[in-house]
Every structure is written in C-alpha cells, then in structure tokens.
Amino acid sequence: MSIEILSRDAAEAGTGPDLMRFLGVTTSQSSIHALFPRWARALGLPAARLVGQDLPLDSPPEVYRAAVAELAADPHTRGALITSHKTGVHAAASDLFDELDDYARLCGEISLVTKRDGRLAGAARDVVTAARALREILPPGHFARTGGHALCLGAGGAGLAIAVVLLERHTDRPGRLIVSDVLPERLRKVREVAAALGAPVEVRCVPPGDDLPAGLPAGSLVVNATGMGKDRPGSPIGDTALFPREAVVWELNYRGPLTFLRQAGRQAARRGLRVADGWRYFLHGWADHIGGVYGTSIGEETFARLDTIAHTSGES
Incomplete structure (x- = not known):
C-alpha cells in the first residue's frame, strides 16, 4: 500500500x-x-x-x-x-x-x-519527553504542597505515557490519578501498567464525564490527552464543566481549534488556574x-x- x-x-x-x-x-x-x-x-x-x-x-x-x-x-x-x-x-x-x-x-x-x-x-519516547515538559509546567513540590490529584483525559499513547510519568515519580506524586477514556480497552491497559509499576498511588479508570474536573481538590493537574481540539473537533469536557481552583491545566495540543485550552482560559482568572498549551x-x-x-x-x-x-x- x-x-x-x-x-x-x-x-x-x-x-x-x-x-x-x-x-x-x-x-x-x-x-x-x-x-x-x-x-x-x-x-x-x-x-x-x-x-x-x-x-x-x-x-x-x-x-x-x-x-x-x-x-x-x-x-x-x-x-x-x-x-x-x-x-x-x-x-x-x-x-x-x-x-x-x-x-x-x-x-x-x-x-x-x-x-x-x-x-x-x-x-x-513519550514518557521521556512528557516528563521533561511536565517539569517545566509543575512547580517543584507541587502535589506535596497542594494535595492535588491528577486527571488525564484520554488514555491513548500520550495519556498512558503521562500516567507512567506520574506513577514513576519518586517524590511529589499526586494523591490520586484518574484516567478517563471512551474505550474500555485503553483503560484496561492503564490498569495493567499501573499494576506492573506498583506505584503507591490510587489509580481510577473511569468513562468521560463533565463532572470529573470539578470533583478534584484544589491544585490538581488536569490534562487533555485526547487529541480533541486538533485531530478531532471539540473538547473532552463540555463548556459548563468547572475546573478545580488553582489547578494546573495542560492542553497537549498546540495547534487547531484548541477548544479545551479556551475553556480553561475563560476560567483562569476567577479560578486561579495555570494554563499551558502543548508547545x-x-x-x-x-x-x-x-x-x-x-x-x-x-x-x-x-x-x-x-x-x-x-x-x-x-x-x-
């Protein structure tokens, strides 16, 4: 072919x-x-x-x-x-x-x-490059200081790599890692990898939902790893979804409509968000x-x- x-x-x-x-x-x-x-x-x-x-x-x-x-x-x-x-x-x-x-x-x-x-x-190599980018986005000791959790929207290649990065951190791990995806087989893979790594972090694998960000404690990390907003239109959450206060919001895309990034940007001032794109x-x-x-x-x-x-x- x-x-x-x-x-x-x-x-x-x-x-x-x-x-x-x-x-x-x-x-x-x-x-x-x-x-x-x-x-x-x-x-x-x-x-x-x-x-x-x-x-x-x-x-x-x-x-x-x-x-x-x-x-x-x-x-x-x-x-x-x-x-x-x-x-x-x-x-x-x-x-x-x-x-x-x-x-x-x-x-x-x-x-x-x-x-x-x-x-x-x-x-x-996504585990390596995601770790490098994440070091620039998260301040040192972020999770220890805030008690925040991590929510990764999307469990494909990039989402799974970010999950591995967070689980392999020797210090300053999130209090809980939540991964969502529309495909059950991807969530099964996350559970398999988490079990293989044996990290002392609770891992929850759930279907998508607009209520997922709002249920997180202040200072949590929220990542769009779905590809939506670049390869596919839209966002993994609706316009009414609420980000946790003082959250770090990471949109992995750097080009395209960037709907998720714009959603976070509209809440940034009143919710105290730190917003980063994928550049x-x-x-x-x-x-x-x-x-x-x-x-x-x-x-x-x-x-x-x-x-x-x-x-x-x-x-x-």
Missing part, C-alpha cells in the same frame, strides 16, 4: 539517504516543517529532510503494517516519528521490529522508529525523536539552542 506524502513531492523525497518520516493525521499543518531545516543545520545535519505521511485515525492493521514495511524497505529513510498512531502501530506491526525498548513493551506503543545496521528498532511538549518531543533518528545527543545545552531557534522562527 502506498502512503500519501504531503510535505514534499514524492519523487524529490526519494533522492537522499537522510530522510526522516513523520506519521500522523494532518502532518502538513505541523510547525515542524518550518523548524526542521533550521534545527537540522544547527545539529550538523544539512542533508536531513522530513516527509509527512497521513494515515486516518484508527486505521486497520494492514495499513499500519504497510507503513512500517515501506519505511523498513526504503534505503533513504533513517527512521520516523509517530504521533497519533503509536498504539496502532504497536498492536498491528510490533512483530516487524527487531527490537523494542522497555517503554514500548510496557505501554504497547511505538513513537520512535530507527534503523541501525539493517535492524529496525521501536521505542516509546513545549511539541519541542521536547521533536528534539528527542530527531536525535534518536540521526543518532545525535540532545542534551540541555543543545535543546536550549533549538528552543531559541523555535522562538525566533515565528512558529510559536
């Missing part, structure tokens, strides 16, 4: 050995296409190029297998970043990989694909995955340079 290439002409895309693929839903709209060439030059990768590939949400297994097989067979492709299809690729095509990292096996998802010495490797998560995620594909270390100093480039590009 051929995959539609959106960001460049298909003929041009096959001319170089340093191609990185980007599997998503609306890849041509991503700000990474403006950032990638500048980041590549800064990282000493002038020949690196990015090609976006769109697949429908919840594609059938044969589509995911075809995408992985095509990536593996293409001698010009070094690897890929996968966004909305992380769990689908793992479920349908994990047997096509020569190796998977610990988080890929634990979470049942693949976000990073690399090719080294003829071997295809898959990794789940920093986007930067951390892409920097980490580009480094993984091209075998380039992205430390704090290097990321700071990439961050400066992003802020001067007009994309933020």
Whole structure:
C-alpha cells in the first residue's frame, strides 16, 4: 500500500539517504516543517529532510503494517516519528521490529522508529519527553504542597505515557490519578501498567464525564490527552464543566481549534488556574525523536539552542 506524502513531492523525497518520516493525521499543518531545516543545520545535519505521511485515525492493521514495511524497505529513510498512531502501530506491526525498548513493551506503543545496521528498532519516547515538559509546567513540590490529584483525559499513547510519568515519580506524586477514556480497552491497559509499576498511588479508570474536573481538590493537574481540539473537533469536557481552583491545566495540543485550552482560559482568572498549551511538549518531543533518528545527543545545552531557534522562527 502506498502512503500519501504531503510535505514534499514524492519523487524529490526519494533522492537522499537522510530522510526522516513523520506519521500522523494532518502532518502538513505541523510547525515542524518550518523548524526542521533550521534545527537540522544547527545539529550538523544539512542533508536531513522530513516527509509527512497521513494515515486516518484508527486505521486497520494492514495499513499500519504497510507503513512500517515501506519505511523498513526504503534505503533513504533513517527512521520516523509517530504521533497519533503509536498504539496502532504497536498492536498491528510490533512483530516487524527487531527490537523494542522497555517503554514500548510496557505501554504497547511505538513513537520512535530507527534503523541501525539493517535492524529496525521501536521505542516509546513519550514518557521521556512528557516528563521533561511536565517539569517545566509543575512547580517543584507541587502535589506535596497542594494535595492535588491528577486527571488525564484520554488514555491513548500520550495519556498512558503521562500516567507512567506520574506513577514513576519518586517524590511529589499526586494523591490520586484518574484516567478517563471512551474505550474500555485503553483503560484496561492503564490498569495493567499501573499494576506492573506498583506505584503507591490510587489509580481510577473511569468513562468521560463533565463532572470529573470539578470533583478534584484544589491544585490538581488536569490534562487533555485526547487529541480533541486538533485531530478531532471539540473538547473532552463540555463548556459548563468547572475546573478545580488553582489547578494546573495542560492542553497537549498546540495547534487547531484548541477548544479545551479556551475553556480553561475563560476560567483562569476567577479560578486561579495555570494554563499551558502543548508547545513545549511539541519541542521536547521533536528534539528527542530527531536525535534518536540521526543518532545525535540532545542534551540541555543543545535543546536550549533549538528552543531559541523555535522562538525566533515565528512558529510559536
């Protein structure tokens, strides 16, 4: 099965050995296409190029297998970043990989694909990049100081990764972790992962509901990890839903209608909310995955340079 290439002409895309693929839903709209060439030059990768590939949400297994097989067979492709299809690729095509990292096996998802010495490797890097972004959003000792809980709306790849981040924190864990999703199988996966990690945090897996944020104590963390507001319209909560006072509200999306972000913004002043969008998560995620594909270390100093480039590009 051929995959539609959106960001460049298909003929041009096959001319170089340093191609990185980007599997998503609306890849041509991503700000990474403006950032990638500048980041590549800064990282000493002038020949690196990015090609976006769109697949429908919840594609059938044969589509995911075809995408992985095509990536593996293409001698010009070094690897890929996968966004909305992380769990689908793992479920349908994990047997096509020569190796998977610990988080890929634990979470049942693949976000990073690399090719080294003829071997295809898959990794789940959302846990790492979400942890980096969350450190910037939550003040030190936040949960210990506030007694807040955490509510993750959505238990797909990003939502599950954030759950793992919160459960693996050695200190300053939330008093309770609540995860909601429309798909029972995703909630079952959260329970399985929580049991495997054995963290001393109560984990509740529940169906969506507008009353979920309002039932949280002050200072709680509320995350939209559903993809609604970017890949799909709307928000996981209604306009009448009330956020807890002094909550930290994190919208993982940085582009699109951002309905959830706007809902939080309307309550920010009177409820004392701290509201963050997904721009920093986007930067951390892409920097980490580009480094993984091209075998380039992205430390704090290097990321700071990439961050400066992003802020001067007009994309933020």
